Amino acid sequence: MVSIMTPAPTTLGFALLGLLHQAPQSGYGLRKVFATSALGNYSSSPGAIYPALGRLSRARLIESRVDRARALRPRRVYRPTPAGTGAFRAWLAQPVTRGDVERRMDDLMLRFAFHANLDSPSDTRRFLAGFLREVEDYLGDLQRQRLAWPPRMPPHPRLALQAGIERYRASARWARTALRHFEARRGRTR
Amino acid sequence: MVSIMTPAPTTLGFALLGLLHQAPQSGYGLRKVFATSALGNYSSSPGAIYPALGRLSRARLIESRVDRARALRPRRVYRPTPAGTGAFRAWLAQPVTRGDVERRMDDLMLRFAFHANLDSPSDTRRFLAGFLREVEDYLGDLQRQRLAWPPRMPPHPRLALQAGIERYRASARWARTALRHFEARRGRTR
DNA sequence: TCGCACATGTAACGTGTTACATGATTCA
């Protein structure tokens, strides 16, 4: 449960929280993960990471201790608190909204990737089913827009719309495949 | 030519500039366009639009006059200046970068759509060729990442990567089709 | 008369970006 009165973390905050669920780490370690892994879309700049860690700390979602293993170069190592684990799980289990698929596709894929930490196939299926529903919905709207397009206009805007349609079609196909993957595993999860 | 010392407009600024090239409009009119058309991803909130118009004005990229057609309800109507037209064209003709395809796909599609205003098939071809090159480049990286993935990991992150790959594949296919469209028109443009 | 569309703005707030600051350790 997130304690009331603290604003919800941003996507960057949840990404950090998720990484800390895989292994407690220092700010510098987290920066390296962002700089090298496919999460590279998210900034690894210290001006983003350290304040975000500070906010998570103040919200009591993570806690830190100073690691003096090598005495002269101490690192501050962060780990999630129980409240942080709760907030993280709640974030993962959030229903997929129309706004998410319209504007926050990257966030959605991040959330999906972190379902690996949750290890709850039913939540993953719910996520994928919701994702597919919203994508198909939006796709319908886009296609209706294309049909309603005034003819005899320059081709560029229509082509730009078409690009979007094809990207969302690819997402829908992906979701159907992924859903089959997790349907197949239904009932026989460790 | 953009006068030196004024910072470059944001994407929202260029979007406004582009719309004003189609027809001079008031802030309210522009807001409606954002609220109703497929540009809906960009915010139509007054707190974004009006300050952006103010910045464009200060940079002398647009100018405004007060329309008193119906006297008691005046509107401030904006139109691009010659400098604004120059900046807009320069924005459209900018080469597509790796960073653009990685993180600013929406901006790219907006730019592509506004090529309709430019009406220069060679610029459009250059844009599409650059776009295709960078997308294929990035796709190569993503696919190498997938191959290098440590086996025996939970499937979620790999599937998230796969989703990205398929979206970019769709973009590459789209670009090839669009490029053929403009190649076909080569030489016989009005 | 009520509420909606027209029309333009400002203020507070949070966040990310860029750039800077600091200092130790390791390796060529």
Added chain:
DNA sequence: TGAATCATGTAACACGTTACATGTGCGA
């Protein structure tokens, strides 16, 4: 000796979001 890496942070800045403020004209 000097550069790169380890490690943590701060400050200035611009931007978008949300919410608020203000007032007219028009149709039900």
